[in-house]
Every structure is written in structure tokens, then in C-alpha cells.
Amino acid sequence: MTTPNKTQDITFWFDAACPFCWMTSRWIKEVEKVRDIKVNWVPMSLGVLNEGRDHLSDDYKAEMKMAWGPARIFAAVATKEPEKVDALYTAMGSRIHNGDDRPRADKVAEAIPAALEEVGLDASYAEVAKGDSWDKELRAFHQTAMDEVGDEVGTPVIKFGEHAFFGPVITRLPKGEEAGEIFDAAARIAQFPYFFEIKRSRTEGPQL
Structure with a gap:
């Protein structure tokens, strides 16, 4: 499939x-290199999504608690300096997920100030992670995703044109034209208004 003329x-x-x-997200960054796309990065929150789900394991609950801090920071940045969200996600995610298929509290704590400094954001944003002052905005951003797909999903949620879906979930990173071809397929499926779900059990975690 050739690259469309329209972004x-x-x-x-x-x-x-x-x-x-x-x-x-790294797949989408690869797609940016080979397809004419414009990505709007919007925070959502697994912490918000999983509120009240007491059946979750203690380990997963701990991860959800840890995830609130970065999500709150992104809610603040997306509100005040939205042009920095893309770069901040790359800077912070590169540190959090470097070699680990599950987030670790020590990496999250170290990633926040280093990522803010890398992209030229004020260090005071790090304080946002410690309280609930931006929770209203975070919940509002999160709700925009839920309005598109419902709440029986996870993250990411991606909107292609008029329709949004949870996923795609991948464990290994396609690059170059392969990344573009997978994008073409996903975007084409999204054009059909009556397509809802495709899924199989995962046999491995992300190969970071």
C-alpha cells in the first residue's frame, strides 16, 4: 500500500x-518514519481504570498505585504544555522500560526528574506525582478514551480516523516498512464501522 496523500x-x-x-507507542514512532501521520498523544490512567477492582493481584495493585505518579505529571503537561507530551513520553518511557517488562518503583522515581530535564520542562512537575492536584484533569483525559471504546479495555487506546480501539498489543517491535504495513492493516480494519475485536492469548511479554 502506498502512503496516502492526506495526512x-x-x-x-x-x-x-x-x-x-x-x-x-514505539511502533507508532516507527510508523511516523514511513507513513504520513500526525499523532496526538493523550494521557490515560490504568490507576483510574482499575479503581475498585478488588480481584486484582497484590502485585498488580502495587503497579497501579505506582502508575498514578507519571500519569498525573502527563495530565499537567498535556494541559499546560501539550507540545512536550510526545518528547516527555519518549524520555520517561525509555528510562522506565529499559530492559524491564514490568515497571519498577525505583526506575519510575529516577525517570521522572531525568526526563523532565531532558525535554526542558520545569523540575516542579515532579511534585505533581506526589498528590492529587491534577487528578480531575487526568480523569477527564482518561474519560475521553473510555468514551471512544468503553471501559473493558486497557492501554493503549488508538483512534484511527473516526474509530478507536484498544491495542494493537505487540510484544516485539516491527520497523521500517513492516511497521507501516501493520499500520495500514490496522487503519483499514478501523474504517469498517462494524469491526469490534480481534484477540488471542499472549505467550510472551514485551521484548524490551
Whole structure:
């Protein structure tokens, strides 16, 4: 499939602490190199999504608690300096997910100030992670994803044109034209208004 003449608008909702979301985001960054797309990066929150789900394992609950901090920072940055969200996600995610298929508290804590400094954001954003002052905005960003796909999903949520879906979930990173071809397929499926779901059990975690 040849690259369309018209730029394709993509909305990508992400939680910076999720390794599966990180892998998909890196695929979209590869797609940017070979397809004419414009990506709007919007924070969402697995912490918000999983509120009240007491059946989750203790380990997963701990990860959800840890994920609130970065998500709150992205809510603040997306509100005040949205042009920096893309670069901040790359800077922070590269540190959080470097070699780990699950987020670790020490890496998250170290990633926040280093990533803010790398992209030229004020260090005071790091304080946002410690309180709930931006939770209203975070919940509002999160709700925009839920309005598109419902709440029986995870992260990422991607909107291709008029329709949004959870995923795609990938464990290994396609590059170059292969990344573009997978994007073409996903975008084409999204054009059909009556397509809802395709899924199989995962046999491996993200190969970061």
C-alpha cells in the first residue's frame, strides 16, 4: 500500500508505566518514519481504570498505585504544555522500560526528574506525582478514551480516523516498512464501522 496523500490523524492514549503500551507507542514512532501521520498523544490512567477492582493481584495493585505518579505529571503537561507530551513520553518511557517488562518503583522515581530535564520542562512537575492536584484533569483525559471504546479495555487506546480501539498489543517491535504495513492493516480494519475485536492469548511479554 502506498502512503496516502492526506495526512492521517491518530490519537494515542497512553499510560507511561505500561510496558505493552510502551511497545505499541514505539511502533507508532516507527510508523511516523514511513507513513504520513500526525499523532496526538493523550494521557490515560490504568490507576483510574482499575479503581475498585478488588480481584486484582497484590502485585498488580502495587503497579497501579505506582502508575498514578507519571500519569498525573502527563495530565499537567498535556494541559499546560501539550507540545512536550510526545518528547516527555519518549524520555520517561525509555528510562522506565529499559530492559524491564514490568515497571519498577525505583526506575519510575529516577525517570521522572531525568526526563523532565531532558525535554526542558520545569523540575516542579515532579511534585505533581506526589498528590492529587491534577487528578480531575487526568480523569477527564482518561474519560475521553473510555468514551471512544468503553471501559473493558486497557492501554493503549488508538483512534484511527473516526474509530478507536484498544491495542494493537505487540510484544516485539516491527520497523521500517513492516511497521507501516501493520499500520495500514490496522487503519483499514478501523474504517469498517462494524469491526469490534480481534484477540488471542499472549505467550510472551514485551521484548524490551
